[in-house]
Amino acid sequence: MAEVAYDSASRIFSGNPPVRAVDQLNLDVADGEFLVLVGPSGSGKSTALRMLAGLEDVDEGAIKIGGKDVTNVPPKGRDIAMVFQSYALYPHMTVADNMGFALKLRGVDKGEIKNKVAEAAKMLDLTKYLDRKPKALSGGQRQRVAMGRAIVREPSVFLMDEPLSNLDAKLRVETRANIAALQQRLGTTTIYVTHDQVEAMTMGHRVAVLKDGLLQQCDTPRNLYDRPANAFVAGFMGSPAMNLKTVPLTSEGAKLDGVVVPLSRAALGGASGESLSEVTFGIRPEALGIVPSSEAGMDMTVELVEELGADALVHGAVRIGDSSERFVVRVDGRTPPTLGQNVKVAVRDTSEIHLFHPETGNRLDG
Amino acid sequence: MRRFLDRHWYAYAMVLPVVVVVAVLVLYPLVQGVYFTFTDVNEATIANPVLDRPATYEFTGLRNYLNVLSGDSSYGAFWSTLVRTLIWTFGCVFFHYTIGLGLALLLNRQVRGRSLYRVALVLPWAVPAFISAFAWKYMFNAQYGIVNQVLRAVGLPDPVWLGQSDWALVAVVVVNVWLGVPFMMVALLGGLQSIPGDLYEAAEVDGATPWQRFRDITLPGLRSVSSTVVLLGVIWTFNMFAIVYLVAGPNPNTRILVTYAFERFFSGASRDYAVASTYGVLILSVLLVFASVYRRALREQGEVW
Amino acid sequence: MTFDASSPRVANPAAAARATGFRRGTRSTAASIGLHTALITASLIAVFPVFWVLVTSFKPDARAVETTPKLFNESSLDNYVRVLSGEKGDFLAWFGNSVLIALLTTAIAVFLSATTAYAASRFLFPGKRSLMLSFLVVQMFPFAVLIVPLYNVLLALGLQGTSLGLVLVYCTTAVPFCTYMLKGYFDTIPQDIDEAGRVDGLSPFGVFWRLVLPLARPGLAVTAFYAFLTAWGEVAFASAFLSAADESKTLAVGLQVFVQQNRTEWGHLAAASIVVAIPAVVVFYLVQRFLVTGLSSGAVKG
Numbered sequence: 001m002a003e004v005a006y007d008s009a010s011r012i013f014s015g016n017p018p019v020r021a022v023d024q025l026n027l028d029v030a031d032g033e034f035l036v037l038v039g040p041s042g043s044g045k046s047t048a049l050r051m052l053a054g055l056e057d058v059d060e061g062a063i064k065i066g067g068k069d070v071t072n073v074p075p076k077g078r079d080i081a082m083v084f085q086s087y088a089l090y091p092h093m094t095v096a097d098n099m100g101f102a103l104k105l106r107g108v109d110k111g112e113i114k115n116k117v118a119e120a121a122k123m124l125d126l127t128k129y130l131d132r133k134p135k136a137l138s139g140g141q142r143q144r145v146a147m148g149r150a151i152v153r154e155p156s157v158f159l160m161d162e163p164l165s166n167l168d169a170k171l172r173v174e175t176r177a178n179i180a181a182l183q184q185r186l187g188t189t190t191i192y193v194t195h196d197q198v199e200a201m202t203m204g205h206r207v208a209v210l211k212d213g214l215l216q217q218c219d220t221p222r223n224l225y226d227r228p229a230n231a232f233v234a235g236f237m238g239s240p241a242m243n244l245k246t247v248p249l250t251s252e253g254a255k256l257d258g259v260v261v262p263l264s265r266a267a268l269g270g271a272s273g274e275s276l277s278e279v280t281f282g283i284r285p286e287a288l289g290i291v292p293s294s295e296a297g298m299d300m301t302v303e304l305v306e307e308l309g310a311d312a313l314v315h316g317a318v319r320i321g322d323s324s325e326r327f328v329v330r331v332d333g334r335t336p337p338t339l340g341q342n343v344k345v346a347v348r349d350t351s352e353i354h355l356f357h358p359e360t361g362n363r364l365d366g
Numbered sequence: 367m368r369r370f371l372d373r374h375w376y377a378y379a380m381v382l383p384v385v386v387v388v389a390v391l392v393l394y395p396l397v398q399g400v401y402f403t404f405t406d407v408n409e410a411t412i413a414n415p416v417l418d419r420p421a422t423y424e425f426t427g428l429r430n431y432l433n434v435l436s437g438d439s440s441y442g443a444f445w446s447t448l449v450r451t452l453i454w455t456f457g458c459v460f461f462h463y464t465i466g467l468g469l470a471l472l473l474n475r476q477v478r479g480r481s482l483y484r485v486a487l488v489l490p491w492a493v494p495a496f497i498s499a500f501a502w503k504y505m506f507n508a509q510y511g512i513v514n515q516v517l518r519a520v521g522l523p524d525p526v527w528l529g530q531s532d533w534a535l536v537a538v539v540v541v542n543v544w545l546g547v548p549f550m551m552v553a554l555l556g557g558l559q560s561i562p563g564d565l566y567e568a569a570e571v572d573g574a575t576p577w578q579r580f581r582d583i584t585l586p587g588l589r590s591v592s593s594t595v596v597l598l599g600v601i602w603t604f605n606m607f608a609i610v611y612l613v614a615g616p617n618p619n620t621r622i623l624v625t626y627a628f629e630r631f632f633s634g635a636s637r638d639y640a641v642a643s644t645y646g647v648l649i650l651s652v653l654l655v656f657a658s659v660y661r662r663a664l665r666e667q668g669e670v671w
Numbered sequence: 672m673t674f675d676a677s678s679p680r681v682a683n684p685a686a687a688a689r690a691t692g693f694r695r696g697t698r699s700t701a702a703s704i705g706l707h708t709a710l711i712t713a714s715l716i717a718v719f720p721v722f723w724v725l726v727t728s729f730k731p732d733a734r735a736v737e738t739t740p741k742l743f744n745e746s747s748l749d750n751y752v753r754v755l756s757g758e759k760g761d762f763l764a765w766f767g768n769s770v771l772i773a774l775l776t777t778a779i780a781v782f783l784s785a786t787t788a789y790a791a792s793r794f795l796f797p798g799k800r801s802l803m804l805s806f807l808v809v810q811m812f813p814f815a816v817l818i819v820p821l822y823n824v825l826l827a828l829g830l831q832g833t834s835l836g837l838v839l840v841y842c843t844t845a846v847p848f849c850t851y852m853l854k855g856y857f858d859t860i861p862q863d864i865d866e867a868g869r870v871d872g873l874s875p876f877g878v879f880w881r882l883v884l885p886l887a888r889p890g891l892a893v894t895a896f897y898a899f900l901t902a903w904g905e906v907a908f909a910s911a912f913l914s915a916a917d918e919s920k921t922l923a924v925g926l927q928v929f930v931q932q933n934r935t936e937w938g939h940l941a942a943a944s945i946v947v948a949i950p951a952v953v954v955f956y957l958v959q960r961f962l963v964t965g966l967s968s969g970a971v972k973g
Contacts, residue, residue, distance in 0.1 A: 055866050074869070074874070076869065076870070076874070082866075084863045084867060085863075088867035102871035105871060105873060
């Protein structure tokens with residue numbers, strides 16, 4: 001059990017120009033916390049994890065585990081366990097040997113290894129497979145062996161690098177819940193890397209969003225969703241993605257297709273403080289709705305309807321200024337509009353409007 | 367500096383043994399060998415530590431190179447020997463590659479007894495070179511060799527294979543082809559197995575004929591392995607001393623650069639180390655030129671090597 | 672040997688079956704016969720020289736040079752008896768020397784090329800490129816013409832006339848290619864395995880020793896085969912660097928007594944050759960199932 005701290009840690013890959021894969025990362029993870037690092041590919045999330053594991057050099061700054069500076073400590077001295085995307089099971093060892101290997105290296109007594117492996121195997125429903133080689137296992141079983149290998153160690157930190165990305169969709173959802181429950185039960189600090197924002201939202205106590213090596217925001221899933229710190233986080237978290245459009249600003253609010261959407265005072269204040277004539281206007285699909293044509297709203301031509309069962313997603317074009325912009329609206333799945341139909345779309349709740357600086361992307365109401 | 371060592375000391379520790387061995391047993395002799403090419407060193411003038419005799423050879427500048435490159439027959443007729451070496455090398459590598467590829471394609475099919483065929487076909491590789499040489503020398507014997515016995519039996523002319531004619535060159539090419547095919551076959555078989563099967567299925571869906579599939583999928587798929595084995599094949603064949611010398615002996619009709627270097631080195635009382643080394647350096651130069659041209663050609667085709 | 676370009680063979684068995692026509696999973700009888708005929712012919716050519724030496728090894732010298740080929744002609748084990756009894760020299764001592772030298776060469780060459788190949792496969796270090804290039808270049812020089820400087824080096828090191836000296840010389844010829852081959856093989860082992868091992872508590876050497884080497888068995892087997900063959904049956908270096916005393920010769924050197932000018936004792940030489948070839952063929956048989964994977968990954972990756 002330990003807390004983890006990144007202290008202005010950077011990883012710079014040599015090249016011309018040098019690439020800052022992780023740039024001045026500051027992050028504190030509490031003891032027992034489940035922290036998810038999320039971001040698109042190339043965002044530096046895996047590099048950040050590998051720096052913590054000691055598999056990647058820390059070129060600037062420091063990394064601490066349990067208050068101890070481990071920046072220059074090799075992986076074996078860090079008391080960590082890692083689950084790899086490919087699982088990285090040792091092909092020449094049985095499942096039991098794979099799980100017990102780290103203990104064996106530490107000189108733990110054979111009987112004790114056997115007990116611990118048996119215990120972990122029971123927890124993961126692997127008892128039947130202990131004598132098999134990894135080759136003879138299914139994808140889901142291999143994934144569990146990789147988990148087991150980490151658990152048996154009883155490390156102070158678990159590191160997981162996209163451990164579910166090689167599973168099929170159904171198994172992924174199942175395993176997602178299992179991992180979260182297991183972490184809850186063991187109470188071990190866990191850093192989990194994924195590119196899947198659904199995994200991030202469902203599993204993490206807190207989620208850190210990275211882009212181009214820079215930390216964008218680190219907060220609880222709820223706060224990330226409700227108050228994204230910038231347009232990137234707003235667009236990345238949530239599925240379907242938030243509608244983000246650059247629109248002209250008037251003294252009353254944001255101007256969309258003739259309709260002026262009133263804005264909160266805080267947001268307007270932020271915008272006028274910077275004397276902006278345009279803002280990046282963000283609204284989630286569920287905060288929009290189709291209204292009767294008599295009411296005020298934007299005119300939208302329906303271009304695509306995705307039926308999801310309970311809901312339907314309506315994609316359509318709205319004129320903003322001189323250009324046609326695409327919006328997504330979440331509607332009741334039983335009465336979706338038809339293709340080519342003209343509908344009126346309005347903001348249901350103005351408190352769900354997010355405003356961002358059109359250039360920096362930062363949130364305007366602070 | 368500390369950081370540099372910190373980061374790389376594992377790597378250096380792991381290559382150190384090889385670097386030491388190679389430096390002592392390859393680099394140093396090589397430098398001395400290159401130095402020899404500028405002298406008139408031979409058995410009589412070299413330092414002999416056993417007899418405690420000091421070296422008496424003298425620096426002669428470029429004389430060895432001028433003598434050899436003049437193409438004079440008392441120095442091994444360099445240019446015509448080079449031409450024969452090139453014929454030998456490209457002849458051998460051509461047959462190695464085509465036969466090796468043909469057999470690899472056959473072995474890559476589902477065929478009963480495949481592992482048995484594979485063992486039989488790779489066998490020539492496992493036989494020590496001097497035994498293969500002996501076996502073929504015996505088989506190529508003009509009177510009692512089985513090759514000529516068969517040729518006579520079917521009414522074909524029976525040449526004196528290993529005599530003073532170009533038949534001798536044909537004979538050593540045959541032996542070397544027999545010897546070298548297994549390596550190519552095994553390497554290309556591995557290359558074939560690394561081509562994803564769905565490429566063939568995609569091509570078949572697109573309506574490609576078998577020949578088109580071979581030309582447009584198999585050959586490009588083998589390009590990387592082919593470029594490596596052909597380069598190695600050329601280098602090895604160019605310097606294939608053992609087979610030529612053991613099968614045909616010091617025969618001018620099978621003389622290639624490397625066997626002539628050996629003749630100068632071993633035969634006669636003089637043991638002309640200087641000329642032998644000069645040949646060694648020239649062989650190295652020819653191969654370096656070939657390798658760099660080859661590499662450039664590959665690079666132009668977008669092959670990273 | 673025929674190379675039938677009009678019906679190429681393909682990697683995927685299902686596709687291979689399809690290539691021959693509309694009947695899935697079957698091949699026409701004619702194609703089958705053609706395939707087997709080609710393979711049998713090639714196999715016979717590959718095996719025949721060795722077979723013919725075997726046949727000859729049972730014949731007396733005088734019968735070996737008759738102008739009508741016969742499988743049996745006063746055949747007996749006499750040649751073997753005379754070769755093994757040491758009539759022409761201490762055959763068993765030669766054999767022992769050869770085994771010792773070949774095994775030592777194999778062990779040292781595999782060790783040297785494995786460590787180097789691992790460093791080249793896993794670490795980026797300054798000088799790596801030039802090291803690998805130099806391995807290619809040293810294969811271009813006919814090293815046997817450097818016997819004299821090599822002799823001097825070995826003398827200076829006190830290794831001249833010893834088995835170890837000869838073994839090291841063989842290693843320099845085997846290691847460059849073996850390193851290329853093994854580097855290619857190591858490249859196919861995922862780096863994740865190394866990293867998992869590091870996290871589990873291994874040092875970089877530990878990863879090499881406990882994870883990579885056990886996983887690289889096919890590659891190591893081929894390397895060992897190659898190194899063994901380099902040493903087994905080599906003549907030029909062995910006659911230069913081993914002492915001239917009969918009991919320190921290797922087989923390949925010792926057997927040269929059967930090849931005298933103008934008069935070769937074919938029967939005896941054949942028997943001796945078979946005895947020499949047996950260990951090489953045994954080693955070959957042990958590794959042959961690894962040959963394709965072990966060699967090709969090296970050649971594919973270069």
